Amino acid sequence: MIKIYALIRETFLEALSKKVFLVFFFISTAGLLILLAYCSSSGFQEQIHNLQPTADDPLGVALREKLRSLQSGLSFAFFNAALILAIIITSDLVPNMMTKGVIDLLLSKPLSRTMLLTGKILGGFAVVMVLTLYFMLGSWLIIAIATGVWTSGYMLSFFPLIITFWGLYGVLAYVGIQSRSSVSGMVICFLIVYTVSPLLFSREELLFQSVTSDFWRTLISAVYHLTPQVADMAQITSNIVQEKTVTNTVPYYNSLAYGALFFLLSAFSFSRKEF
C-alpha cells in the first residue's frame, strides 16, 4: 500500500513541477476571477434581481433558465479546455517513467511492474481530478453565492468529464508505452477529441450527405460505435447541466470500456517490455 501511495504522490509532484500544470492552474484561476467579476457586476446583479420569483413565476423558472444557459456555456468551454490540458499534462508521465536511468532503478525495487504502472496512472488521474474539481467547485460556488440558487447539474457534469478522460487516458497510456514518447499519444487523442469523434457524432448531417452506399454508411456507424464517443459525452455534459434527462447512456460505457481495455493492454505490454 505504501508503495502505490508513494508512486501516486511522486507522480503528483512530477505533474506539479510542470509548466502545463501552472498554465492550467492560472487559466482556471483567471476564469474564476473573470466569473467572479461578472457575477458581482451591477448589471448581472440587476438581472438577477429582476428575475426573482414573482406572482407570475412563483418557482423562479426564468432565473433558473438564465443560470442554466450561463452554466452550460461555462461547462462546454471547460469540457474542451480541460480535456486538452489534461491530455497534455498526463501525456508524458508514462514515457518519462520509461526513460533510461529512471525505469532501471524503479524496476530494481521490490514491486511488480503492474503496480508500478498502476501507481503512475492513478497519480496522473488524481492530478486531473484535483485540477478539474478546483475550477468546477470554484465556479459553482461563485454562481451559487452570487445568485442564491444552488443547482446540482453543474457539479454532476464532473462525472461525464472524468469518465471521458478515463477513456482517452487509457489510449494515451497504451500509445505512450508502445512508442515511448508523449507526442504520438497526444496527437491521437487530439484527433479523437477534435476530429474523429465530432465527425462521427454528426455523421448523419455531415458524412451521409456525400456517402450514399449502404456499405459505407454501415461501416461508418460501426466505427462510430467502436471509437471513443467524446462528442456524445460533451452533449451529455451539457444535458446534465441543463437538468435534462439523459436517455443515451451508451457513451458512458463506451468510455469506461475504452479505458479498461487500454489499461489492460498497457499493463500487458508494459510487463513484457525490455529496457
Place this chain on the structure above:
Amino acid sequence: MTTCIEIRGLSKTYKNSKQLIEALKPIDLDVHQGEIFGLLGPNGAGKTTMIKLMLGIIAPTSGSCHILGQDISSLKAKELIGYLPENHRFPLYLNGQQMLEFYGNLGGMSGKTLQKRIDEVLEFVNMTEWRKLKIQRYSKGMMQRIGLAQALLNRPHLLFLDEPTDGIDPVGRMEIREILEVLKSEGTTIFVNSHLLSEVELITDRVAILRKGVVVKSGNTHELTQSRDQYIITLAGGTPPASLPGMTTYNAETHEIELTAASPEALNVALDALRQNDCLLATLSPKKSTLEEIFIALMSEKQEYLAPAK
C-alpha cells in the same frame, strides 16, 4: 566462502527490428559473499546488460542467476539488493530527502523507521547538509552520493554499482572508494562495473574482464597485477654498469632500471654492484603490471595475457 551471486549459462541476445545483438554469450560466474567484484570491459562489452540481467530488469535469453539462493525474478531477491544505475535520472523536482523517502517507500519502508534510516545514510554519504536542496542543484558528485544513499536504504546484502565514479573528480572518487571500503568491512558484497581501471584496481578483490560479451580473463586482482621477480630501481646519481646482474633495461632519462631477481639474495647482489659503481639509490619497488596494461593487451588480443583464467 559462501556464494552471493551464482550465474549459470546466463546470456542475452537483444532482438531489434532487424538485427540480433548478442550482447552476452553464456556466462558462468560466482561472486562470493563480502567481496568487491569488478566487471571490466570497453564500451559496449555487455557490462550493463549483465547487471540488468542480474537485477531482473531484462529477461535472459538463456541461463539462470540466483542471489543468495533466490531466483532473480522474485521480489524477495530485490529486497536483498541495492542498485545505482549508470546515467541515472533522479526526479529533479524533489530534494534529497524527498527522493530518499520515495525510493524508501518503494522498498516497503515507511514512517519513523524510514526517517531514521534516511538520517543514517545521509550521514554516511556526507549529504546531511544538502538534504533540503533540490536535486536539480546537485553537482555530479553529490548526485552520485545521494544515489548511493538511495541504494543503501534497505541495508542491502548486495550492492550493484554501474560506473559509480564516472565523471567524478579525484577527491569525489576517493570519497566513494572510502564509502565502499566501509561497506565491505560491514560485510556488504559489492558488484561494480567500470572502465576506470586504476580505480577498480584499488578497491576490488576479484575482477572479470568482458569483451564482446565474453569473459576473457578473471581472477584475483592482486594476483593479476603482480608480476613476480621484477623490480624497478630509480637512481638519484651515477650510471649502472652494463654488466649489472639481472638488468633488463635502463632508461638514462628517467634513471630507471628494470631488473629481474629470482630471490632476495639475487636482488641484493645487484644492489651491491650498483653501490660499488657509486650509484645513489633513490627508490626500489616491485614491478606491477597495472590492470590497464592487462586490459589494453587483452583488447588488442596479445596472446601472452590470454592464458586460461584461474
